[in-house]
Amino acid sequence: MGPEFLAVLQILSLALLAAGVLFYVAGSVGLLRFPDAPSRLHALTKADNVGLGLVSLAAAIYWGEPAIAAKIALVWLFAIISSGMTAQLLARAAPVADGSGSPAEYERESGT
Amino acid sequence: MSAAFDILLCLMILATAGIALFVRGAFAAIAFFIAFGNLLGLAWLALGAVNVALAEIAVGAGVTGVALILACSRLFELGDNLADVRTPLASRLGSAALCLGFTVMLAGVVLTIPPGDRLSKVVAPLLPGLGIENPVTGVLLAFRGYDTLLETFVLLGALVAAWSLTPDASRRLPPTTMVMTDPTSRIVAEAFTRLLAPAALIIAAYLVWVGSDLPGGAFQAGAVLAGALVVATLGGVVVLPRLDSLAARIALMVGPLTFLAIGLAGAALGGRFLAYPDGLEKTLIVTIEYALAISIAAGLALLAIGPPQPMPNNARADAR
Amino acid sequence: MSEAFMLAAMLVLVSMAAALLRAWRGPTSVDRIMAVQLVGTGMVGVAVALGAARNEAGMLDAALVATLLAAVAVSAFVRRPEGAATSHSKPNSPSLDR
């Protein structure tokens, strides 16, 4: 692999890394600014997972070894599965635990 | 750059710990305490102590956080809303002065000690004799095997103490239903457990096997299995056996029993207590580690879920 | 390049700090557990970045264990009867929000 190919890989990895961090920050900002629980859940599961995926991809490229890349892919896979479960469980718990717990309360808070 | 990372991480650790200790809401305190545990795992990674990071993350996320959340939710069911009674100002100021002085002195003393590794040069030459490359496993299972043996009995003792609390009255009452009452959540948890359990088993076996040469080991594997067992129990997939059932006791005792038996066998064969006969070190250590992983998994899971508590009458109405 | 990963790790740490703000302010306990979950995934990201920066494959095992056990705290949190009670009619349920 020519040196310039390595340089391209490094730039690609840097770009992915930057994008990953961007999604992490987006996830946190989403968690802070969204008005109610379910929409924050949206920020938590979507943004963070993509952020983790991009950072992992960047790391895999930077590391170079296929075995390591496989382990990183495994990490990402489990992250997606458990955040899927978390999203389901929290979605179930979110409206009930909001204030007095009646669905009406949920509609009123989200302004519809 | 890594110094900046260390300082930022330490500041966050101090912040989360401070908030966890002094925030008013009970559940906020526990939430910050779990975040504190996660950041601690990162601190151990930054220190390069991957074995400890594995243990801290597995135990912090898998057992301590769960035990506190379950305890807190049971206390709420029982009406104790963990309200904090304000201690008189005088005693608060006195304690503050005392602890501040103590912290300043301790930090000063710590700064006089130059960090550096103490015994790794003593440990390194002995490892080939054991056929192990991971020095931490070598220290834990061989050089300080006596500590680890006693410590597994501490875990067993904690469990026996927790279970001897159950009054006979709880025999007739259904123990607090550990299963989620909301059916859809339970389906989600069941589905997740079907996926998580095999993965946790494989990873735990991997951690024990790789523990001889790379970061890993019995405690970390046991804690991972315990986390999986807890999710399985909460999802209703598995019902943790009571301590007086044979299955639980065998699982709990297989680790300490194997360790003690191998230790005594070492002494009986002319050597000394806990001395591994030459050539057999690695096999014996790996056997002990697998047995320990099983006992630690069972022990930590039963401790995290806690002994069966007699239900207060209002909560029991929901449970049915 | 490893400097870049360390910088990325620091930025993710900062985003985790921001998430903890939600844990502090969050009116309901669900928000707090969400913030903890975000800290959890953030930790996995930082572990992977740190591992890449220091070329230490062991850190990936730590990240693996973290992702595996991320859902344990949530399932313990959701277990509480009134939190996930089917009947929505329990107005004075002792919620964990205090």
Add this chain to the structure above:
Amino acid sequence: MSPLDLLVATPLGFMLAALAFGGQGRWLILVASPLMMSLAVWLVFLPPDAAHVVGGWDLPLGILLRGDGVARVFVLGAALCAALVGLQALYEFSPQSGGPSARNRGFWPLFYLMWAGANAGFLTTDLFNLYVALEMVSLAGVGLSALGSLQAALRYFLFALMGSLAYLLGVALLFANYGTVDITLLARTAEADAATLMALAVMTGGLLVKSALFPLHGWLPPAHAAAPAPASALLSAIVVKLGFVILMRLWFEAFATLAAPIAVGLLGALGAAAVIYGSIQAMRQRQLKALVAYSTVAQVGYLFVAFPLVAAAPSAAWSGMTLHAVAHMLAKAAMFLAAGLMLKAAPGRDIADLVGLARVMPVTVTAFALAAISLMGLPPSGGFAAKFMLLDAALDQGAYIYAAVLLGGGLMAAVYLFRPIAVAFSGAHGRAVALKAPLAAVAPLALAMCAIALGFFGVAFAELAAIGAPWAQGDAIGGVP
């Protein structure tokens, strides 16, 4: 196969067996008591410099087990105590004696865990191993006191936890500073720098909480008084002693050169205050077991009054201190067992309810009286021999305050211990009911007679306690075989 290992491995094995057998696990004590007693006697007759490293791994990595005088004396005392308390517990925790079965089944594994932890703590010279032994003993202590009052057990648990963490903080500082956690190595390399002094101070603070020295004794009386009789006997006799033995090793061996007279004097002063406070509180108690619990607080005070005396003239006061500790171990266990039996027969928990008990259960009340004699320090008991040695050392050194405290303490002990005995012997028409199993009174009587017998073997005891003592032979033990 040396007793140094077996004394810890055997109780651990019995713990597993008790857990495996569950309900029938209590009969194991009939095998465990003689076996452990023979191991303890075998330890006493080992050659003077008996010591070896566990698993053959040399210091500073490995852990050194050493059978020095203090270890032999305390292991023998603990074995005697635990064996006889175990026999009494056979009766106390039997299914027909009532009480939840979870409690009966929980007692035995915790009993053996405590025994193993105490032996491990007495025999090792490794500070981190002592931390694990401390955890074993206080965990078992918490479990046993939880069989009585859960409130007191929780308070004990939290204070014991903080004490252990303070101790661990000191061990961490010492390891960071010297690269070893072994007492024999520290004894050679320790010097008075900031880290060492801080470590010693923090460890001492933690251990004072563990050995319940006044003013850190708050958790002891409620926990010991509410626990069932065998549990409170073990708590007062063995659990409190391990913290004290570790303090002895720290102050007189690892950091003997650093033990500034002021610091040791402070410990002595706290000890004197404990003697006075414990005795006064004991006089004020209405309930029998509370009185005996506060007597423990007072007697622990004596042990720390002996600290400055040993620091000044080790050879004279050393055997007095160890003899007092072992005599208290035996006498207090006997007293708690006897008190438990007496309260079973008496209509209430108060001392006033003991009217006429002497006629109904003469053996138990005699055991209580014999134990009281040793605690008061009346001749010919072990307590008297110990107080005499300490008094002799105090007068030699001209420490008249400590001499006054020793005498005054004995007097006050006589006052608060005589009250229950007088009530038990008075009154014809006691409403007490005869004891169902008179055999149960054998254990307290045997323990009390051992405490008295110690008085006759004072000299032999002094020689045994002096084996391998740090002041006796410089550091001959240092060369590890």
Add this chain to the structure above:
Amino acid sequence: MLVEGGHVFAVTGAVLAGLGFYSFLVKRHPIRQLLAANVVGAGVFLMLGGLGRSPGGADPFAQALVITGIVIAVALSALGAAMVVRLAACGDKDEAPLGEKREGP
């Protein structure tokens, strides 16, 4: 003295220990005191780990001590939590045995 990498974590550990002891003295509810104990434990371990840090990695002996400490800490915390819940559920079986009121620690 030169503040090296290990000192950052060691001093953090010392401050955590101080925070934990203060919180233990000030807070009255057992669960809060249990959290304080865990923070002190984490502080002590961080100090041990920080001071064992060297360019070659962390000192294996210190790591082994910390892992043993972590397992003991988690066992005790879980026992403490079980005791608190049990006390809240069933209260104390027998009344406070002592005549004198609850005086200082």
